[in-house]
Amino acid sequence: MDILDASAFIPTERILLGPGPSPVPQRVLRALAAPTLGHLDPLYLAIMDRTCTMLREVFRTNNPLTFPVSGTGMAGMECVAVNLLEPGDEVIVGVNGVFGTRMVDVMARCGATVHPLETTWGDTFTVDQLGDLLDARPRVKLVGIVQAETSTGAHQPLAGLADLVHERGALLVVDAVTSLGGQELRVDDWGIDAVYSGTQKCLSCPPGLAPVSFGPRALAAMDARKTKVQSWYLDVSMLRKYYTGGGGGGRVYHHTAPINMTYALHEALAMVLEEGLDARIERHAQMHRRLRAGLEAMGLRYLPRHSLHTLNCIGIPAGADDAGVRRRLLEEYGIEIGAGLGPMAGKAWRIGLMGHGASVRNVDLVLAALEKILRA
Amino acid sequence: MDILDASAFIPTERILLGPGPSPVPQRVLRALAAPTLGHLDPLYLAIMDRTCTMLREVFRTNNPLTFPVSGTGMAGMECVAVNLLEPGDEVIVGVNGVFGTRMVDVMARCGATVHPLETTWGDTFTVDQLGDLLDARPRVKLVGIVQAETSTGAHQPLAGLADLVHERGALLVVDAVTSLGGQELRVDDWGIDAVYSGTQKCLSCPPGLAPVSFGPRALAAMDARKTKVQSWYLDVSMLRKYYTGGGGGGRVYHHTAPINMTYALHEALAMVLEEGLDARIERHAQMHRRLRAGLEAMGLRYLPRHSLHTLNCIGIPAGADDAGVRRRLLEEYGIEIGAGLGPMAGKAWRIGLMGHGASVRNVDLVLAALEKILRA
Numbered sequence: 001m002d003i004l005d006a007s008a009f010i011p012t013e014r015i016l017l018g019p020g021p022s023p024v025p026q027r028v029l030r031a032l033a034a035p036t037l038g039h040l041d042p043l044y045l046a047i048m049d050r051t052c053t054m055l056r057e058v059f060r061t062n063n064p065l066t067f068p069v070s071g072t073g074m075a076g077m078e079c080v081a082v083n084l085l086e087p088g089d090e091v092i093v094g095v096n097g098v099f100g101t102r103m104v105d106v107m108a109r110c111g112a113t114v115h116p117l118e119t120t121w122g123d124t125f126t127v128d129q130l131g132d133l134l135d136a137r138p139r140v141k142l143v144g145i146v147q148a149e150t151s152t153g154a155h156q157p158l159a160g161l162a163d164l165v166h167e168r169g170a171l172l173v174v175d176a177v178t179s180l181g182g183q184e185l186r187v188d189d190w191g192i193d194a195v196y197s198g199t200q201k202c203l204s205c206p207p208g209l210a211p212v213s214f215g216p217r218a219l220a221a222m223d224a225r226k227t228k229v230q231s232w233y234l235d236v237s238m239l240r241k242y243y244t245g246g247g248g249g250g251r252v253y254h255h256t257a258p259i260n261m262t263y264a265l266h267e268a269l270a271m272v273l274e275e276g277l278d279a280r281i282e283r284h285a286q287m288h289r290r291l292r293a294g295l296e297a298m299g300l301r302y303l304p305r306h307s308l309h310t311l312n313c314i315g316i317p318a319g320a321d322d323a324g325v326r327r328r329l330l331e332e333y334g335i336e337i338g339a340g341l342g343p344m345a346g347k348a349w350r351i352g353l354m355g356h357g358a359s360v361r362n363v364d365l366v367l368a369a370l371e372k373i374l375r376a
Numbered sequence: 377m378d379i380l381d382a383s384a385f386i387p388t389e390r391i392l393l394g395p396g397p398s399p400v401p402q403r404v405l406r407a408l409a410a411p412t413l414g415h416l417d418p419l420y421l422a423i424m425d426r427t428c429t430m431l432r433e434v435f436r437t438n439n440p441l442t443f444p445v446s447g448t449g450m451a452g453m454e455c456v457a458v459n460l461l462e463p464g465d466e467v468i469v470g471v472n473g474v475f476g477t478r479m480v481d482v483m484a485r486c487g488a489t490v491h492p493l494e495t496t497w498g499d500t501f502t503v504d505q506l507g508d509l510l511d512a513r514p515r516v517k518l519v520g521i522v523q524a525e526t527s528t529g530a531h532q533p534l535a536g537l538a539d540l541v542h543e544r545g546a547l548l549v550v551d552a553v554t555s556l557g558g559q560e561l562r563v564d565d566w567g568i569d570a571v572y573s574g575t576q577k578c579l580s581c582p583p584g585l586a587p588v589s590f591g592p593r594a595l596a597a598m599d600a601r602k603t604k605v606q607s608w609y610l611d612v613s614m615l616r617k618y619y620t621g622g623g624g625g626g627r628v629y630h631h632t633a634p635i636n637m638t639y640a641l642h643e644a645l646a647m648v649l650e651e652g653l654d655a656r657i658e659r660h661a662q663m664h665r666r667l668r669a670g671l672e673a674m675g676l677r678y679l680p681r682h683s684l685h686t687l688n689c690i691g692i693p694a695g696a697d698d699a700g701v702r703r704r705l706l707e708e709y710g711i712e713i714g715a716g717l718g719p720m721a722g723k724a725w726r727i728g729l730m731g732h733g734a735s736v737r738n739v740d741l742v743l744a745a746l747e748k749i750l751r752a
Binding site for chain 2: 011012014016018020021023024029030032033035036038039041043044047070071072073074078102105109110206207208231233260261263330336
């Protein structure tokens with residue numbers, strides 16, 4: 001390997017219209033490259049505190065325990081699971097795509113007995129379906145559900161779920177990786193007890209942090225644990241002492257946080273709040289409608305019944321070459337879109353319109369490019 | 377909170393001479409801020425592959441399974457523990473500071489029975505001490521030891537340990553968080569079976585990734601597991617399919633890697649190899665001697681018997697105000713040094729000379745600053 005050559009890399013500027021990461025604004029990249037501070041420096045702690053304050057606004061929650069986990073989105077899922085579950089617990093997980101399937105795996109690794117609530121990939125769950133399974137499984141401690149299923153583009157409605165779950169004394173856990181900052185999400189109003197997301201979707205920050213928030217019921221469940229959390233790295237009983245000074249004893253060092261990633265998240269959240277959360281969610285809705293109108297005019301078909309605005313999953317038209325089309329988009333236009341996952345591999349394309357990427361410019365370009373390539 | 381004000385932050389440029397993070401060169405910060413690529417983009421995969429190739433050189437290993445875990449240093453420790461251990465396994469862990477103590481905790485959370493090999497904080501272990509405990513505990517599967525104990529500055533010699541451990545059929549696991557790229561570390565020559573580190577110490581990259589390497593004995597132990605790895609996020613049986621295409625089936629997506637952090641690590645490793653690993657280790661030795669001579673001339677005393685070059689742990693002189701001196705260093709000079717941890721709190725200062733920070737300029741400045749402040 002030629003080291004000098006290796007060090008001279010300059011990544012090409014892609015237009016990221018896949019399932020994430022989404023395009024990162026220059027302003028966020030500049031914040032990312034600010035001088036590294038120590039993780040106990042008062043200046044850094046102030047930046048981290050402001051980051052958590054802004055996260056609360058974007059999650060629409062007052063939960064004090066709201067912070068970015070030091071890993072990517074899946075570390076957020078694992079953080080929620082390992083802290084809320086103990087061996088022998090029973091849980092229900094909605095499975096209608098890759099991320100529900102993963103939640104089953106992650107929770108089973110915590111020693112939980114998982115009762116999957118299944119439906120066709122691309123479909124979503126009704127309040128009645130969940131109610132029936134809850135009636136059949138009265139010992140369930142937690143219900144996990146994916147609001148924005150990145151693998152299928154399905155948008156799970158959450159209204160009404162919390163009451164149903166709380167009546168049974170269970171907790172509502174929501175995967176909001178592909179919704180936070182792009183789709184309506186109201187943690188407190190909707191009674192969500194624990195939620196996790198990622199930075200590289202609708203927040204338009206590079207991947208590397210997983211925002212999480214735990215409400216009072218989740219805190220009570222953690223306080224009632226009989227066993228240690230199986231992950232030291234993700235143990236909230238220690239993390240909360242660093243992030244909030246909570247749990248007694250003031251702020252205590254746990255692990256070295258990813259300092260520069262926190263700068264980037266700080267800047268990305270500031271941009272979300274400057275735009276306004278409602279305006280941003282409306283922009284995602286508008287760009288989705290614009291894309292959808294264009295795709296449907298070309299004869300392309302959406303696969304999920306209720307589509308996310310942030311991720312558009314369409315069937316690959318008969319005769320089109322899946323990998324060939326994606327390669328031409330990448331090579332001729334510098335546009336990345338996503339392939340289908342799991343049972344949708346070879347059958348679906350996934351076009352993400354997330355955060356900074358959800359613009360008229362990008363929608364019209366990807367439509368023009370797809371039209372040229374498919375017509376050729 | 378005033379959002380516009382919050383977004384306008386520019387972190388002060390500190391001289392980071394604490395226990396890490398270390399100062400990050402502009403060149404690495406510039407790489408960090410390069411445009412974000414998708415984690416499956418061929419361009420990104422090429423950057424990641426080159427990063428792993430360079431990591432092998434810096435670890436001095438040919439282990440194919442060498443990659444950066446998507447978390448900070450402690451995620452590296454946890455990754456090694458969860459993959460090598462199953463409930464009921466017995467392990468020996470050397471405990472002479474904070475990080476040995478943490479390794480006990482992390483491994484116990486994997487269901488292992490931990491036999492601590494203890495000595496005074498600041499001291500290190502002899503081959504005989506370890507041999508005696510291995511004789512008393514013949515069922516031990518793994519021996520964990522910290523090469524560079526960041527909490528005390530003690531430098532654990534590793535030569536001769538592997539033979540002893542391998543004779544008993546056990547694995548040698550080494551914590552190299554504060555040594556990789558700054559102290560001599562020869563993974564293959566020294567027979568180390570699994571090793572982990574962090575990016576924010578002697579590699580002079582921001583925190584956010586944990587380089588790990590697993591040798592053939594460790595792979596065999598993982599292949600012989602009877603239970604699933606308790607962490608999905610850190611499960612090497614899946615991670616290796618993404619990082620090396622190994623384990624059959626070619627390269628498979630696992631989780632979204634921290635793209636921009638990989639750029640930074642790529643650039644930091646290129647800088648290590650341009651300098652030359654031997655030259656870099658020698659520079660750390662020289663800067664340590666220069667600092668030590670200056671500190672001892674001022675009457676300050678090193679606490680550990682065998683001091684690391686990368687971290688200098690000295691006793692706080694009688695009459696000096698621990699927090700006051702550190703605050704003056706920070707406020708008047710912009711210099712961060714570390715406080716004592718655990719039983720050394722209030723009794724020790726930790727001066728890190730790591731990577732980019734190990735320079736004549738920094739050594740002479742911190743000596744001059746300390747002399748001024750202590751004399752006042």
